[in-house]
Amino acid sequence: MLVLSGLCALGQELTLITGSDLNIAGDAQLYISGIELIPNDEQIITGPNEFIVKDQSLNELPTISKIYEISNPIKNFIGNINFHYNTTDLNNLEVEELTLYLKDEDAQWKYLDSDLDQVSMKLRYEFATPTDISGLTAGNIIQTLSSNDPILLDATVFPNPVISALNIDYPNSYRVELYNLLGGKIMEGSSLTTINFSNYASGTYILKITDSVTDLIGTYKVVKQ
Numbered sequence: 001m002l003v004l005s006g007l008c009a010l011g012q013e014l015t016l017i018t019g020s021d022l023n024i025a026g027d028a029q030l031y032i033s034g035i036e037l038i039p040n041d042e043q044i045i046t047g048p049n050e051f052i053v054k055d056q057s058l059n060e061l062p063t064i065s066k067i068y069e070i071s072n073p074i075k076n077f078i079g080n081i082n083f084h085y086n087t088t089d090l091n092n093l094e095v096e097e098l099t100l101y102l103k104d105e106d107a108q109w110k111y112l113d114s115d116l117d118q119v120s121m122k123l124r125y126e127f128a129t130p131t132d133i134s135g136l137t138a139g140n141i142i143q144t145l146s147s148n149d150p151i152l153l154d155a156t157v158f159p160n161p162v163i164s165a166l167n168i169d170y171p172n173s174y175r176v177e178l179y180n181l182l183g184g185k186i187m188e189g190s191s192l193t194t195i196n197f198s199n200y201a202s203g204t205y206i207l208k209i210t211d212s213v214t215d216l217i218g219t220y221k222v223v224k225q
Contacts, residue, residue: 014049014050014051015050015051016050017047017048020047020048021045022045023042023044023045024037024039024042024044024045026039026041026042027040032053033068034053034066034084035051035083036084037074037079038079038080038081039077039078039079040078041078041079043074043079045074046075047072048071049070050070050071051069051070052068052069052071053066053067053068054067057139058101058109058137058139062139063137063138064085064089064090064091064098064137064138064139065088065089065091066086066089066137067136067137068135069103070135073132073133073134074132074133074134075132076130076131076132077130077133078128078129079126079127080125080126081100081124083100083114083125084121084122085121085122085123085138086121094140095118096118098123098139098140099111099112099114099116099140099141100114100137101135101136101137101138101139103135103137104132104133105132107134109137109182110201111203112125112203112204113204129202131201153209153211153214153216153218155169155218156168156169160220160223162223162225163197163198163224164198165195165197165198166207166222167193167194168192168194168195168209170209172211172212172214173211174190174191174209174212176188176207176208176209177207177208178195178205178206179206180205181203181205181206186205190212195207197222197224200224201224203224204221204222204223205222205223206219206220207220207221208220
């Protein structure tokens, strides 16, 4: 087993053979061609595994021309990731709207509500709960549903951020729709007073509530911890 402490910088790609592990000590940093992994506690990356850098974008999403693929997902990561980008990677995207994309254990790409540092040209995201990671890239948000739409009905949504149960308080009958930031519908229902977020991955979601009689709509940004 290879144990890393402090800062370790590697080249373009990393390969672990069968039977080999990479042990990153808590608060140590592993830098692989623009990606910094900074776990809060000891993180073991198990072989066989490959960290592959692809100079291309995702076909279906507005992303930069750099994708990091991990053949054997990093399991239960808690800590920080810094994603560095170059101006040559941007694909004419809006720099101000860049956010981090994560490929989860189900091979689905999703947005993360990351912090953008335009001076250092990097995105930062803190994983507060255990998360499996099999890929990373960056891109713009698809504006299929806006969390900035005016709230036209007086519904109360709490707690936010949410860990397990999200409560909805609204006096009239209503329809509920929950979306991820890609615009994909996660669930829908009628006059639900509680939505179970326990099985949803950490990240940002958009909740849409529509009055069944007046068709007035409210949209709410909900953060799952």
